[in-house]
Amino acid sequence: MQEPFDVLVNGIVYSVFPEEDNVYTIFKAGNEFGKIEKDTDNVWIMLNPETETPMFGDIPEVNAIGNAISNYVPEDDEEDGDEE
Template sequence: MQQPFDIELGGVIYSVFPEEEDVYTIFKEGEEYIKIQKDTDQHWLKLDDETDLPLFTEDQEVDNIGRAISEYKEEETDEDQISE
């Protein structure tokens, strides 16, 4: 399982905790904030706090966090391939 990591967007630090595949719990400034799930490469979904079901609403912040997660994972994969 992937280890938690931090990303920074617009001066805000988000701590990312991988859950199951393509699902992440996000902490914003030390507080549990949202849970998100990958829908497509460019679109991510916020999960309902109580049911964990995807909410099909447009949310630019969720998409930005998701893209940053994808970029982080790509960098991590590239580093793993270099060290082999």
């Protein structure tokens, strides 16, 4: 499973915790923002916190976080030697 990572969206750092099948738990400023799921290539949806069913509706912040997740490139941890 993918390790948690941070993304920056509009000057705000969101902590992303990958779950299963394109579902991510998102934390904003240390508080749980909610779970989001990739619906289509450019559309992300928020999941209901109680039932985890999709809550359809255009939420720009959710799409922005989702796009940042899609564009995230993990840092290469293999560079632990000194380069000269």
